[in-house]
Amino acid sequence: MSAEIFNKVNQVLEDIKTEAPKSLDELEQFRIKYLGSKNIIKPLMGEIRNIANEQKREFGQLINKVKQTAEQKFQELKASAESASENAAAQSLDWSAPAEPMPLGSRHPISIMMNRIIEIFGRIGFTVAEEREIEDDWHNFTAMNTPADHPARDMQDTFYVRGVENMLLRTHTSSVQARTMTTQKPPIRIIAPGRVYRNETISARSHCQFHQVEGLYIDEGVSFADMKQTLLYFAREMYGPQTEIRLRPSYFPFTEPSAEMDVYWGLKDETDYRITKGTGWLEILGCGMVDPQVLENCGIDPDKYSGFAFGMGIERQAMLKYRINDIRYLFENDVRLMQQFSSAI
Numbered sequence: 001m002s003a004e005i006f007n008k009v010n011q012v013l014e015d016i017k018t019e020a021p022k023s024l025d026e027l028e029q030f031r032i033k034y035l036g037s038k039n040i041i042k043p044l045m046g047e048i049r050n051i052a053n054e055q056k057r058e059f060g061q062l063i064n065k066v067k068q069t070a071e072q073k074f075q076e077l078k079a080s081a082e083s084a085s086e087n088a089a090a091q092s093l094d095w096s097a098p099a100e101p102m103p104l105g106s107r108h109p110i111s112i113m114m115n116r117i118i119e120i121f122g123r124i125g126f127t128v129a130e131e132r133e134i135e136d137d138w139h140n141f142t143a144m145n146t147p148a149d150h151p152a153r154d155m156q157d158t159f160y161v162r163g164v165e166n167m168l169l170r171t172h173t174s175s176v177q178a179r180t181m182t183t184q185k186p187p188i189r190i191i192a193p194g195r196v197y198r199n200e201t202i203s204a205r206s207h208c209q210f211h212q213v214e215g216l217y218i219d220e221g222v223s224f225a226d227m228k229q230t231l232l233y234f235a236r237e238m239y240g241p242q243t244e245i246r247l248r249p250s251y252f253p254f255t256e257p258s259a260e261m262d263v264y265w266g267l268k269d270e271t272d273y274r275i276t277k278g279t280g281w282l283e284i285l286g287c288g289m290v291d292p293q294v295l296e297n298c299g300i301d302p303d304k305y306s307g308f309a310f311g312m313g314i315e316r317q318a319m320l321k322y323r324i325n326d327i328r329y330l331f332e333n334d335v336r337l338m339q340q341f342s343s344a345i
């Protein structure tokens with residue numbers, strides 16, 4: 001009796017070893033047959049009661065061996081089936097197929113404008129100077145010929161840092177002029193891009209933060225004509241070779257004489273008419289010869305050196321160029337707006 005049962009179990013063991021499932025279906029059949037909830041090994045286990053006592057131990061070990069062999073074989077077959085199907089998938093890849101389109105990021109219109117301006121001035125020898133946005137009163141105002149009681153301070157409503165004396169958010173990038181002049185010797189030729197802050201009510205046309213690019217050129221014998229030529233070059237590079245400019249007398253505490261520069265924008269349509277208030281001319285920057293007092297404040301000899309400076313707002317130009325009619329869009333970073341610049345550099 002015992003021998004017969006032993007034979008049966010040994011036969012199952014042999015069967016397991018010779019089984020060779022050729023498909024995933026057959027592998028599943030193998031699993032059900034030997035490892036499933038109604039597998040054929042289970043009833044064999046029950047036979048233990050018909051085994052002579054002294055052979056029960058040996059029988060138990062044999063049954064265990066059968067179970068382990070089935071389990072091991074199944075795992076091996078499964079692993080090789082999986083790697084085979086991965087290979088097949090890899091072979092079915094078409095390496096010559098065009099790649100999935102990858103959406104390009106986009107630059108912010110302000111960055112596009114700034115980079116363009118930096119590049120234009122870079123070509124005539126201006127290098128970029130960057131400085132802090134939290135400034136002291138001296139660099140932002142006093143050095144720039146705007147002492148505490150100067151009425152021109154009212155031109156720029158200032159955010160002061162609460163609890164820290166004489167510290168403020170810079171109201172213009174002219175503070176970079178002061179920092180450069182006090183630390184470098186002429187010739188100085190810098191362009192200062194950056195963010196500035198003014199305590200203004202936020203509306204479609206103005207914001208409490210915006211960007212400026214400022215330029216400063218100091219050397220021996222720099223004249224107003226040099227400034228005019230430099231700015232004409234800039235305007236034509238920026239707005240096209242036919243661009244005309246005009247300089248109107250103006251006032252800034254740190255330049256003398258001072259001017260504002262308009263470019264001729266033309267009156268092609270109703271929007272141009274509105275933007276330029278019906279004249280076709282549009283103001284884009286302030287400029288002037290650096291006031292000798294400013295040079296002196298910053299430790300540069302005004303008898304030896306002269307220079308010019310200019311400063312322009314970026315938002316305004318970006319709004320014009322891209323026809324964005326509300327400055328607030330430029331600070332909200334809504335992807336629907338930003339995506340429209342994905343091909344621009």
Ligand code: PHE
Nearest residue numbers: 172174252286287309310311
């Ligand atoms: N700092 C001036 C402003 O913010 C612009 C300016 C810069 C004017 C340099 C003249 C020279 O309005």
